Amino acid sequence: MNEVFFQSTKFFALPLHKKMELFRNEKLRGYTPTLDQTLDPENQVQGDLKEGYYIGVEVPEDDPDAKKPFYGPNQWPSEDILPGWRQVMEQYHNEALRVSREIAKIIALTLDLDAGFFDKPEMLGEPLATLKLLHYEDKISDPARGIYGCGAHSDFGLINLLATDDVAGLQICKNKDARPRIWEDVAPLKGGFIINIGDLLERLSNDVFRSTLHRVVLDGQERYSVAFFADPKPECIVECLPSCTSDMNPPKYPPITCYAYMNQRYNDTHLGLNHIMDKK
Numbered sequence: 001m002n003e004v005f006f007q008s009t010k011f012f013a014l015p016l017h018k019k020m021e022l023f024r025n026e027k028l029r030g031y032t033p034t035l036d037q038t039l040d041p042e043n044q045v046q047g048d049l050k051e052g053y054y055i056g057v058e059v060p061e062d063d064p065d066a067k068k069p070f071y072g073p074n075q076w077p078s079e080d081i082l083p084g085w086r087q088v089m090e091q092y093h094n095e096a097l098r099v100s101r102e103i104a105k106i107i108a109l110t111l112d113l114d115a116g117f118f119d120k121p122e123m124l125g126e127p128l129a130t131l132k133l134l135h136y137e138d139k140i141s142d143p144a145r146g147i148y149g150c151g152a153h154s155d156f157g158l159i160n161l162l163a164t165d166d167v168a169g170l171q172i173c174k175n176k177d178a179r180p181r182i183w184e185d186v187a188p189l190k191g192g193f194i195i196n197i198g199d200l201l202e203r204l205s206n207d208v209f210r211s212t213l214h215r216v217v218l219d220g221q222e223r224y225s226v227a228f229f230a231d232p233k234p235e236c237i238v239e240c241l242p243s244c245t246s247d248m249n250p251p252k253y254p255p256i257t258c259y260a261y262m263n264q265r266y267n268d269t270h271l272g273l274n275h276i277m278d279k280k
C-alpha cells in the first residue's frame, strides 16, 4: 500500500504537460486533470479540486474484447520516467480485486445468496474493475459557495475499496433522503480501507444496501487517496434479486445494464465525455 501511495505521489509530481500526454482516452484510461470531473453538478460552481489516474483491466488491443466500451489497453507512464510504476499498479489491481471478491462473498451471504454469487462471470468473475489514483490540491473547500475537493456523490457500481492517507477530508451523509443533509467526518485511517457501497448494489438489493453518499472537503492540505471500483461486466443486467423482493416490497428500480448505468454516470460527471463516448 505504501508503495502504491509513493508511486502515485511520483506520478502527480510530474509536470502537467507530461501528465497530459496520458490524458484519459475514450475507454476512460489515463490521466484526468483537476476540474475535469464534477461529481455534484447541481451544487458545485466548479469541478472537483482533484486530479486522478484511471487504470482498468488490461485488455490488449488485438483482443476482440478491446472493441467493447470500457475495455482496452491501459495507458502507462514510460518506464524511463517512472520505472516499476506499472508493475506496482498491476499488482495492486490484482490484490484489490481479490479482496473485493472476498467482501462480495459476505455481502452475498447477507442477501441469502450463495457465497459465490458475485463470482459469476457477469458479476465480479469478469468485472469492470478500475483503480483510480487521486490527488487533491492544497486548497480550502467552501461548501457554502459550492467549492469541493470532490462533490457529493455515491459511487456508481457495486463496491469501492477506498484507501486514504492520513489527511482528513472525507465526509459521509448517512441518510441521503434527509433535508438538510447531515455530514459526518470519516477519520482517516492510514493502512485501512473504507468500503463504500455503490448504486448498482443498491439497485440489485432493492435498497437493502444503500449506496453511501460522500464528498471531500479540503482544509488546505494536499491529500492523496486510492479508490478501487469493483463493478459488474458491462453486459450484466442489474435487476432486483429475488431474495430482496416480495408482494409487499416490489422492485424499486427497473432492470438496467451495468454499461448503460455507468456510461450515463461517467458522462454526467466528466467534461466533454459525452462527445467522446457518442463517437463509439
Ligand SMILES: O=C(O)CCC(=O)C(=O)O
Pocket: 132, 134, 150, 155, 162, 164, 170, 214, 216, 224, 225, 226, 227
Ligand atoms: O478521496 C476520497 O476519499 C474519496 C474519493 C471518491 O469518493 C471517489 O473517487 O469516488
Ligand SMILES: [Fe+2]
Pocket: 153, 154, 155, 196, 214
Ligand atoms: Fe466516491
